[in-house]
Amino acid sequence: MATALPSGAGDPRRRERLRTRPPHRRARAPRPRQRARRHGARGARERQDDARERARGGGGDRARRGSEAHRNGRDGAHHGVVNPAVGGAHPSLTSPRTIREILHRHGLAADKSFGQHFLTDDRVLASVIEAAGVGPSDEVWEVGPGLGVLTRALARVARRVVSIELDRRLLDVLTETLAHVESVEVVHADATTFDFTRATPGSVFAANLPYNVGTGILVRVLESARFRRIGVLLQREVAERLCAPPGSKTYGALSLLVAHLGHARIVRRVPPGCFVPPPTVTSAVVRIDVRPDALPDPATFAVVRAGFRHRRKTLARNLRMAGVPEEAVVAALTALSLDPRIRAEALDLATFRSLAQHLPPLAPVGPP
16 A cells, blocks of 8 residues: 655645755864875885895895994995995895886886796795805806896806896896806806707706796706706796606606606795795705716607606507507516506606617607
8 A cells, every 4th residue: 555645745845844864974074185205214015025024034124224324334425335226236136125126127027928936035045056056166057047136146156157048138137236246147048949068067057947948948957968966946846746756646757857867856845925926836946966877868768758648548558659569568568567557657767768678669759
């Protein structure tokens, strides 16, 4: 049933009295004008950067400025104080603030297509150098120097550093950050196709490898037979594959290649917060001691790569798909007393070597 209207509701003279009035609102006081941020004041990002540095054991930008003032005098005007913001000789390249300032000054940003993540933790930096076992008489090769943080640290302990950088945009940055380092040679080249046999035999390799191409570069470094020790920072997933034992989920052709050429172990795990920008995965520092007597074995690794070509298929099926006649596959498995249903991840390096001797030669099928 319709609700009756009050008497006189249609009268225009009463409309104002019947209209619902808005609730009383308290008058707002005018906002005070915000003062302009004074020169040198700390913004939110700078405070976050300082907090991260204090968590690493540093004192943050304020403490750093205070200690520099204490060492160089209050004003520093006559003591050669270097201002990191203008690209001085010794800016802290692990400081997130310095990284952002350098990139901004050159109109750059980290490029995902190059897998760029700039390291901001001095302890991880030291772990890479220690893993590579760099000494004062060593020639050290590096891939992906970025802003030169690891390059500069290596130059302090090595006789010579050769650093390969593909990103042409960073060459001017490296000229700036390595301006006072005489023992470094920067080579503009693609490490995925670079001939690492140019390195002096017995050299050392140390790098924060680009994530998207790190595995392929590491294989080329190993197969060059020029390096006696390797210390690299890469994704934890790849690091676990390097060190995986037979039968494990991460065991594969890469694990076997490393086992053939040397011995790998994970030195430490590195969280995403140690980089700018942070990656989406955890990283790890890996040390590889290369065997000086290790020789290439293309026959064995042709079988290895064929066996792991399709991980869910049996070894026999993969070998047949690689072109090995079925009777040859059956004869080889029988000679080694292997189950016809066995998969490649169950075989160790010695068994693969024996299997290669019982099979006809296979064509190489590409890197692991």
